[in-house]
Amino acid sequence: MRVPPSGTPTVPGAGTLLRILRDGRPRTRSELAAVTGLARSTVAQRVDALLASGLIGPAGEAASTGGRPPTTFAFMPSARVVLAADLGATYARLALTDMAGYVLAETRADLDIATGPETVLDWVITHGRKLLEQVGRSPGELLGVGIGLPGPVEHSTGRAVNPPIMPGWDGFDVPGYVEARFFGPVLVDNDVNIMALGEHFARWGDASHLMFVKVATGIGCGIISDGGVYRGAKGAAGDLGHIQVPHGTGHPCRCGNTGCLEAVASGSAIAAELAEQGIAARTALDVVELARSGSVPALRSLRQSGRDIGEVLAASVNMLNPSIIVIGGSLALAGDHLLAGVREVIYQRSLPLATEDLRIVSAQMGERAGVIGAAVMVIEYGLSPERVEVLVSGG
Amino acid sequence: MRVPPSGTPTVPGAGTLLRILRDGRPRTRSELAAVTGLARSTVAQRVDALLASGLIGPAGEAASTGGRPPTTFAFMPSARVVLAADLGATYARLALTDMAGYVLAETRADLDIATGPETVLDWVITHGRKLLEQVGRSPGELLGVGIGLPGPVEHSTGRAVNPPIMPGWDGFDVPGYVEARFFGPVLVDNDVNIMALGEHFARWGDASHLMFVKVATGIGCGIISDGGVYRGAKGAAGDLGHIQVPHGTGHPCRCGNTGCLEAVASGSAIAAELAEQGIAARTALDVVELARSGSVPALRSLRQSGRDIGEVLAASVNMLNPSIIVIGGSLALAGDHLLAGVREVIYQRSLPLATEDLRIVSAQMGERAGVIGAAVMVIEYGLSPERVEVLVSGG
Numbered sequence: 001m002r003v004p005p006s007g008t009p010t011v012p013g014a015g016t017l018l019r020i021l022r023d024g025r026p027r028t029r030s031e032l033a034a035v036t037g038l039a040r041s042t043v044a045q046r047v048d049a050l051l052a053s054g055l056i057g058p059a060g061e062a063a064s065t066g067g068r069p070p071t072t073f074a075f076m077p078s079a080r081v082v083l084a085a086d087l088g089a090t091y092a093r094l095a096l097t098d099m100a101g102y103v104l105a106e107t108r109a110d111l112d113i114a115t116g117p118e119t120v121l122d123w124v125i126t127h128g129r130k131l132l133e134q135v136g137r138s139p140g141e142l143l144g145v146g147i148g149l150p151g152p153v154e155h156s157t158g159r160a161v162n163p164p165i166m167p168g169w170d171g172f173d174v175p176g177y178v179e180a181r182f183f184g185p186v187l188v189d190n191d192v193n194i195m196a197l198g199e200h201f202a203r204w205g206d207a208s209h210l211m212f213v214k215v216a217t218g219i220g221c222g223i224i225s226d227g228g229v230y231r232g233a234k235g236a237a238g239d240l241g242h243i244q245v246p247h248g249t250g251h252p253c254r255c256g257n258t259g260c261l262e263a264v265a266s267g268s269a270i271a272a273e274l275a276e277q278g279i280a281a282r283t284a285l286d287v288v289e290l291a292r293s294g295s296v297p298a299l300r301s302l303r304q305s306g307r308d309i310g311e312v313l314a315a316s317v318n319m320l321n322p323s324i325i326v327i328g329g330s331l332a333l334a335g336d337h338l339l340a341g342v343r344e345v346i347y348q349r350s351l352p353l354a355t356e357d358l359r360i361v362s363a364q365m366g367e368r369a370g371v372i373g374a375a376v377m378v379i380e381y382g383l384s385p386e387r388v389e390v391l392v393s394g395g
Numbered sequence: 396m397r398v399p400p401s402g403t404p405t406v407p408g409a410g411t412l413l414r415i416l417r418d419g420r421p422r423t424r425s426e427l428a429a430v431t432g433l434a435r436s437t438v439a440q441r442v443d444a445l446l447a448s449g450l451i452g453p454a455g456e457a458a459s460t461g462g463r464p465p466t467t468f469a470f471m472p473s474a475r476v477v478l479a480a481d482l483g484a485t486y487a488r489l490a491l492t493d494m495a496g497y498v499l500a501e502t503r504a505d506l507d508i509a510t511g512p513e514t515v516l517d518w519v520i521t522h523g524r525k526l527l528e529q530v531g532r533s534p535g536e537l538l539g540v541g542i543g544l545p546g547p548v549e550h551s552t553g554r555a556v557n558p559p560i561m562p563g564w565d566g567f568d569v570p571g572y573v574e575a576r577f578f579g580p581v582l583v584d585n586d587v588n589i590m591a592l593g594e595h596f597a598r599w600g601d602a603s604h605l606m607f608v609k610v611a612t613g614i615g616c617g618i619i620s621d622g623g624v625y626r627g628a629k630g631a632a633g634d635l636g637h638i639q640v641p642h643g644t645g646h647p648c649r650c651g652n653t654g655c656l657e658a659v660a661s662g663s664a665i666a667a668e669l670a671e672q673g674i675a676a677r678t679a680l681d682v683v684e685l686a687r688s689g690s691v692p693a694l695r696s697l698r699q700s701g702r703d704i705g706e707v708l709a710a711s712v713n714m715l716n717p718s719i720i721v722i723g724g725s726l727a728l729a730g731d732h733l734l735a736g737v738r739e740v741i742y743q744r745s746l747p748l749a750t751e752d753l754r755i756v757s758a759q760m761g762e763r764a765g766v767i768g769a770a771v772m773v774i775e776y777g778l779s780p781e782r783v784e785v786l787v788s789g790g
Contacts, residue, residue, distance in 0.1 A: 236749045315710050319632060354634065
């Protein structure tokens with residue numbers, strides 16, 4: 001991968017021109033020269049390179065000011081495609097999108113992540129090829145491959161790090177495996193970060209600071225700040241599930257501590273609590289079904305889970321001052337009881353300035369959030385100025 | 396203020412050239428053309444504009460490759476000066492720095508912020524002029540003025556917002572007042588954000604994600620992410636003091652809630668607690684003096700305060716994954732008892748991945764952190780590419 005030497009500003013080459021055109025508005029060479037301050041000849045050369053790569057195309061003629069009317073050029077989102085995979089604990093979703101995040105084809109399967117990286121990634125590759133065939137595209141037309149995993153991921157290397165529910169994946173070179181057998185670049189992130197990206201891209205693009213909370217078997221959080229994932233120093237940011245809840249003492253957590261939010265308020269914690277009361281519940285989905293069928297203990301537990309999550313989120317609202325909190329994951333599908341609990345505590349506990357314009361909403365993208373986010377991750381990387389220079393030079 | 400239309404990339408004009416030269420290394424016109432990809436003629440034109448403004452100067456000759464040896468150019472940090480003010484509840488500090496943050500002259504006074512904005516800002520202006528005279532510079536040579544205030548500030552407008560200890564300041568147009576009587580641009584932020592900037596700039600520049608915690612009469616936090624202040628949606632990020640402490644119930648806080656960290660662990664909370672035990676203590680500074688004289692109840696209270704702060708920070712560490720936490724403010728001056736309490740709880744409570752490389756340290760800049768940070772705020776703004784274009788065009 002060719003990148004400019006660190007510390008130097010981006011050369012305003014083809015990539016910067018493309019960034020301007022990504023808003024979808026066609027422009028003439030003169031307009032591009034005016035907006036960049038570059039010489040007409042430089043712009044012409046870079047427009048030619050982008051035309052040759054197919055990333056832009058002619059988009060009709062502008063009004064003439066005398067003489068031959070000038071041609072306008074526009075971004076062509078269908079020039080390349082993106083393969084996006086959302087791999088959960090027990091399912092896999094795969095989508096092929098264009099460079100505007102529009103889904104061209106998709107598929108889904110029950111697939112246990114614990115069958116290990118080769119089995120799961122081979123499924124991604126096999127069905128990736130099938131989706132490409134289905135829409136008549138070739139692997140060479142891929143901008144890249146995005147993969148979400150249900151565990152901690154070192155984003156810079158694409159490797160899972162001590163993932164609790166993914167035997168065989170620890171340290172496995174996911175990008176290397178897929179690039180050797182299929183196509184690259186391959187970007188990997190954890191499921192919550194890509195869901196946060198997907199929800200933000202598809203529904204809440206106006207929010208400068210978003211927190212996406214996934215409440216399912218476990219509890220996690222993805223933070224979007226100024227359009228990108230906030231990762232922190234080691235990529236560990238957003239670990240909401242293992243923050244201590246004040247009254248959580250005594251609940252042992254799978255992380256080794258006690259009283260973690262996940263040990264008190266997750267789908268599995270609620271199921272265990274209901275089972276203790278003699279109600280048949282083993283999983284997060286059992287809780288959702290009980291809630292849907294009107295089980296009062298389940299509804300009460302969901303509400304309390306929301307309050308516990310709100311308790312922990314209230315502190316994060318004071319620290320991070322988000323503009324929107326999006327509650328997703330399977331437990332959010334069980335009606336508004338969880339959301340109501342979250343709202344109740346946050347509006348009571350957080351500072352007026354931090355909650356003044358704060359929206360707390362349910363996720364809107366359902367099961368598609370992950371694949372859309374995985375695609376967005378690839379698009380933002382693949383269309384960054386540095387990568388576009390690689391694309392137009394045939395890299 | 397001239398800014399490029401939103402959504403367009405920065406024109407690589409004089410500002411981008413200067414950004415390259417800010418590393419201090421002299422470069423020839425050819426080297427600048429090579430690193431930017433710009434035409435030699437364009438570089439020559441922009442170098443001339445920067446030379447005329449004084450922001451860069453000739454820095455000797457490069458080795459010749461035959462013919463006349465080419466001139467190199469370097470950033471001239473002394474071309475402009477910065478006036479930086481750190482206004483506390485009962486004191487004011489003022490410094491004049493160059494554009495590398497080096498202090499050229501400084502002064503300090505006991506000044507009550509409650510005497511109101513005109514009195515306090517007139518002091519800044521009067522003594523700002525004196526400092527300029529002292530080093531033989533004129534107001535016209537200022538890059539700008541930076542001001543830190545001991546209360547919440549709307550950074551975009553420079554106005555204080557409902558500041559609890561600053562009667563008469565609410566909504567007061569600080570930049571307007573100073574620009575009309577002295578010089579601009581004037582940037583304003585709260586004291587904790589500028590202290591965070593100052594500590595980061597002067598001592599911890601290698602840390603990508605820093606949290607600065609000020610423990611004094613109150614408790615606040617400034618967050619530095621990728622070199623800049625993390626503000627959140629409404630600029631309210633970092634409000635650590637009003638997060639609830641698990642065992643804090645019953646302690647009323649000045650914010651109207653009960654159990655806030657500030658109501659339990661701040662200097663005034665500790666002083667009140669010691670006073671209840673019959674020990675003569677009214678202020679945070681009394682607590683510091685008691686601790687220095689070896690008072691066991693004071694040391695015990697400081698340690699417990701550290702634990703309480705650690706309790707709240709542990710959650711923030713999981714969410715934000717900082718690389719360093721810097722503990723400052725007057726209570727941090729009372730030895731390592733506070734710091735020890737903070738460390739004890741964070742290393743026990745936070746996740747291994749988040750604490751693996753986490754450093755928890757005492758602030759190093761003492762009372763100077765604020766003025767250095769206020770200067771850095773002005774330098775980063777004033778030398779941004781957009782502002783440099785204003786400077787070189789004589790704006």
